[in-house]
Amino acid sequence: MEIRSISSELMKKGRMLYNNFYGVDEEDESDIAIGSNTVLIRRKEFDFFRLYVMSLDEAELEAMLLQLSDYDYAVNIPSKKPVDNWNSILQKCGFDFLDVYSRYYNNNIKSFPVNINTFATVDEVDSVADLLYNNFSLYTDHLPSKKELCMMAANQQIIADYKDGKLCGVLIYTITGNKGYQNAWIDKGDNGIALLLKVKSIFIEQGIKYCYYWIKDTNKDVIKMHTMMGGKPDGLKDYNYLKRNNKN
Amino acid sequence: MELVDFLANFADQFDDTDPSEITAETKFRDLEEWSSLTGLSVLNMIDKKYDVRLNFAEFKTANTIQELYDLVSMYTDK
Numbered sequence: 001m002e003i004r005s006i007s008s009e010l011m012k013k014g015r016m017l018y019n020n021f022y023g024v025d026e027e028d029e030s031d032i033a034i035g036s037n038t039v040l041i042r043r044k045e046f047d048f049f050r051l052y053v054m055s056l057d058e059a060e061l062e063a064m065l066l067q068l069s070d071y072d073y074a075v076n077i078p079s080k081k082p083v084d085n086w087n088s089i090l091q092k093c094g095f096d097f098l099d100v101y102s103r104y105y106n107n108n109i110k111s112f113p114v115n116i117n118t119f120a121t122v123d124e125v126d127s128v129a130d131l132l133y134n135n136f137s138l139y140t141d142h143l144p145s146k147k148e149l150c151m152m153a154a155n156q157q158i159i160a161d162y163k164d165g166k167l168c169g170v171l172i173y174t175i176t177g178n179k180g181y182q183n184a185w186i187d188k189g190d191n192g193i194a195l196l197l198k199v200k201s202i203f204i205e206q207g208i209k210y211c212y213y214w215i216k217d218t219n220k221d222v223i224k225m226h227t228m229m230g231g232k233p234d235g236l237k238d239y240n241y242l243k244r245n246n247k248n
Numbered sequence: 249m250e251l252v253d254f255l256a257n258f259a260d261q262f263d264d265t266d267p268s269e270i271t272a273e274t275k276f277r278d279l280e281e282w283s284s285l286t287g288l289s290v291l292n293m294i295d296k297k298y299d300v301r302l303n304f305a306e307f308k309t310a311n312t313i314q315e316l317y318d319l320v321s322m323y324t325d326k
Contacts, residue, residue: 112291113303193284193291194304221285228292 003030006039010054013037018055018086020077035060045145046138048072048242058089065093069246074098074139077239086239095241099140101214103238104223104231109180109211111200116191120158120170125149127167128158135186140216140240143184144172159198163189171195175206182213193225200229214238249298249324254317257297261289272314290316298324 007021014037021041031049033040037057042049051073055061075095077083087097120128125146132143144152152158152172161169169187173180180203187195203211213231215222251272259270265281276282276290287307295301300323310316 112295112301112307115303115305190284193288196288197304221283225285225288228288 003032003039003041006032006034007054010037010039010056014056016054016056017058018053018061018089020075020086021052021054022078033064035064038064040064042073045074046133048074048139051075062089062093065089065095065243068093068243072139072245073243075241075243076140076142077241078236079239080235080237083239086241090241090243093243095243098137098240098242100217100240101140101238102217102233103212103214103236104226105234106211106226106229106231107209108230109200109203109208110230111197111204114194114197114201116159116161116194116198118160118162119156120153120160120167122150122153124160124167125153128153128160128170131167131170131186131188132184135188136184139242140238141184142214159195159202161187161189161191161195163191169195171199173199173202175203175208178207178209180206180208180211182211185213196225196229249317249321251314251317254320255313257293258290258313258316261286261293270313272312272317274313275311276313276316277311294320300324 003021010016029043031042035057038053038055038060041052043052049071051068053061053075073095075090077086091097128149129146136143149158152174157173159171159173160167168189169192171185172183174183175181180199182199185192185195213226215226255270255272258276259265259267262270262279262281265279269279291302291304291307298320300320302319306319307316310319
């Protein structure tokens with residue numbers, strides 16, 4: 001049974017109390033647990049599962065979440081409103097709060113001339129992955145898989161910086177229609193700003209009207225940089241929780 | 249464009265650096281507070297105050313504030 005139809009069946013029964021399945025792509029590689037008034041969907045990411053929840057029944061949801069103990073489970077709740085109800089039930093069921101991210105947008109994209117014009121190739125995907133996976137959080141940063149990185153490299157979506165011939169920085173972006181998304185940005189050298197200016201130049205060249213990116217709320221310097229470049233929070237936040245495997 | 253104003257505008261981009269440390273001869277990349285953030289802030293200041301969008305590679309060639317001032321002057325004097 002397709003997730004969409006399960007979801008619409010559940011919605012017919014009453015008001016959804018918990019739902020973080022908005023806008024998620026339908027995928028075959030999902031496991032589904034169905035209760036009377038609750039559906040849990042889990043998808044493998046790296047060595048943990050990301051969990052999606054739809055429930056009309058708090059007690060049933062609590063019982064089902066308490067049973068999760070075989071792997072690490074990450075849950076993220078994108079919301080423009082406070083998530084006190086989520087916080088309460090997740091913590092009761094053994095999830096720890098990790099971080100909150102805010103989405104920023106920029107509808108007046110500006111840049112400075114920049115000479116950097118290097119993109120990571122498919123052959124460099126392992127180095128790109130090392131850079132990302134060793135410096136960002138697999139649980140909260142929604143990092144592309146190696147397979148996705150290969151496609152992004154082939155499409156020149158990974159702007160790259162090198163130091164002494166070695167990859168030291170990347171800025172990964174995607175474009176959908178007239179919107180640009182900055183997916184990940186890291187530079188261990190001294191050219192991080194050049195990567196940022198380059199992606200802005202690409203967006204301007206391609207007629208992108210809006211660009212979006214997520215920033216961890218505690219990352220004050222990056223918030224300042226993006227604010228300086230015209231970025232503004234749009235009110236959407238992403239609250240992240242993790243339940244660790246009992247066997248660890 | 250006056251150097252004295254440029255120095256004051258440059259110093260404004262720092263939160264913790266004593267303005268007396270900001271002179272024409274200062275090697276600004278050696279300042280303790282210098283970072284990517286202050287670099288971007290200086291580029292923005294030059295854009296807003298002097299209407300010059302410096303090429304990032306050019307910007308990186310300047311070591312002292314005098315050199316940066318001279319670079320910006322090349323565009324404002326045109």
